[in-house]
Amino acid sequence: MCLxxxxxxxxxxxxxxxSMARVDFGGIARExxxxxxxxxxxxxxxxxxxxxxxTKMDEEEARRTLADLQALDEISAET
Amino acid sequence: xxxLDEFRNHDLAQKLLAEIRRTVxxxxxxxxxxxxxxxxxxxxxxxxxxxxxxxxxxxxxCPVCVTALESIxxxxxxxxxxxxxxxxxxxxxxxxxxxxxxxxxxxLGGDVRVVYxxxxxxxxxxxxxxxxxxxxxxxxxxxxPANAMSVWQARAEGLANYxxxxxxxxxxxxxxxxxxxxxxxxxxxxxxGHVCAVMGWEEYEPLxxxxxxxxxxxxxxxxxxxxxxxxxxxxxxxxxxxxxxxYARAVVREGNPEARRMIxxxxxxxxxxxxxxxxxxxxxxxxxxxxAAFDAERVFDLDGIVSHEPEACISGLVxxxxxxxxxxxxxxxxxxxxxxxGATMVSAEGACAAYYNYGRxx
Numbered sequence: 001m002c003l004x005x006x007x008x009x010x011x012x013x014x015x016x017x018x019s020m021a022r023v024d025f026g027g028i029a030r031e032x033x034x035x036x037x038x039x040x041x042x043x044x045x046x047x048x049x050x051x052x053x054x055t056k057m058d059e060e061e062a063r064r065t066l067a068d069l070q071a072l073d074e075i076s077a078e079t
Numbered sequence: 080x081x082x083l084d085e086f087r088n089h090d091l092a093q094k095l096l097a098e099i100r101r102t103v104x105x106x107x108x109x110x111x112x113x114x115x116x117x118x119x120x121x122x123x124x125x126x127x128x129x130x131x132x133x134x135x136x137x138x139x140x141c142p143v144c145v146t147a148l149e150s151i152x153x154x155x156x157x158x159x160x161x162x163x164x165x166x167x168x169x170x171x172x173x174x175x176x177x178x179x180x181x182x183x184x185x186x187l188g189g190d191v192r193v194v195y196x197x198x199x200x201x202x203x204x205x206x207x208x209x210x211x212x213x214x215x216x217x218x219x220x221x222x223x224p225a226n227a228m229s230v231w232q233a234r235a236e237g238l239a240n241y242x243x244x245x246x247x248x249x250x251x252x253x254x255x256x257x258x259x260x261x262x263x264x265x266x267x268x269x270x271x272g273h274v275c276a277v278m279g280w281e282e283y284e285p286l287x288x289x290x291x292x293x294x295x296x297x298x299x300x301x302x303x304x305x306x307x308x309x310x311x312x313x314x315x316x317x318x319x320x321x322x323x324x325x326y327a328r329a330v331v332r333e334g335n336p337e338a339r340r341m342i343x344x345x346x347x348x349x350x351x352x353x354x355x356x357x358x359x360x361x362x363x364x365x366x367x368x369x370x371a372a373f374d375a376e377r378v379f380d381l382d383g384i385v386s387h388e389p390e391a392c393i394s395g396l397v398x399x400x401x402x403x404x405x406x407x408x409x410x411x412x413x414x415x416x417x418x419x420x421g422a423t424m425v426s427a428e429g430a431c432a433a434y435y436n437y438g439r440x441x
């Protein structure tokens with residue numbers, strides 16, 4: 001139920017007064033409401049739940065997590 | 080897909096499993112709160128890969144599962160009305176009420192529609208001014224901003240034929256209830272990543288301190304879950320009990336301030352009954368007084384509905400992590416995803432359905 005999928009903001013537009021976006025999920029485009037992420041820009045990745053973007057994906061943090069995990073057994077081997 | 084595939088990496092999962100094995104020295108029960116996490120754990124068989132010291136208890140974080148029978152029956156009464164269009168997220172349609180489910184009501188001529196976003200309901204309401212359009216607003220904090228916006232927007236547009244049947248639930252009071260329950264065995268939690276994407280984790284800090292439990296905000300992919308488990312085990316083994324964030328690519332401490340503001344403007348906390356568990360103080364949201372005109376429970380007369388639960392179902396104990404799906408005599412016999420007795424067998428995120436669908440049968 002709390003499933004949220006990361007997608008790339010392809011286009012930002014207004015529906016009436018409401019900020020919306022076309023978000024690309026690996027080739028499938030869907031509309032998402034952007035009112036909770038007014039700072040999101042085209043090309044950035046957002047998590048979409050129930051038609052609303054709820055958070056931006058932080059590329060730097062994702063890279064850091066993966067790098068930390070890659071280094072796991074090297075650290076353990078040293079200790 | 081970016082941000083998903085990297086976190087399903089086999090080698091990283093193996094490294095994490097090896098590190099968990101190296102770290103653990105004694106038995107620990109860790110609860111994943113969210114049904115989406117339960118689904119991933121069972122789908123990828125992570126619980127079978129963990130060392131025997133670690134037991135994962137499946138938590139109550141499936142809104143489809145915990146929506147009270149009384150709320151389901153109210154939804155069904157609304158869906159049967161000739162003058163109404165009843166809108167719902169798809170996974171609620173097969174949840175059994177006291178008398179059938181929404182699919183059966185639809186088959187008998189009820190106008191029941193599945194929506195992807197609550198904003199879709201507003202389109203239905205605009206297109207059908209002569210009908211009352213009711214949306215079944217369920218979910219945890221993740222879904223609350225979307226549902227709140229539909230009410231906010233309806234008021235802004237003066238849409239008089241739109242209302243919501245609210246059955247929102249919130250995570251921290253449920254965790255408190257589990258920790259307070261006699262015989263609780265849970266020593267650490269994997270926090271629900273998407274709930275925290277909205278709410279942040281400040282409200283979990285008093286819980287970790289008061290009950291001495293590590294809480295690790297965790298994502299949903301196998302690598303996320305294994306890293307969350309490793310972080311929890313490291314805390315347990317070293318006697319720490321802090322809130323940590325595994326899901327740093329999506330969650331920050333303060334959550335999403337815009338979304339939190341909208342939740343606070345539209346909803347207020349209330350006591351809420353959870354299916355199979357009972358009343359948990361302060362564990363729900365209801366509409367604030369100023370949105371009474373959009374509250375289906377005030378717009379329609381829903382009193383006098385009598386609810387009765389099937390006796391064979393132990394879903395309440397499963398939801399609290401006290402029993403496992405395979406403990407239930409009805410599991411896989413009289414209760415299957417095709418003919419569910421209780422909600423934990425209905426939703427793909429319910430522990431019973433996850434066990435059944437991924438071959439955990441007797």
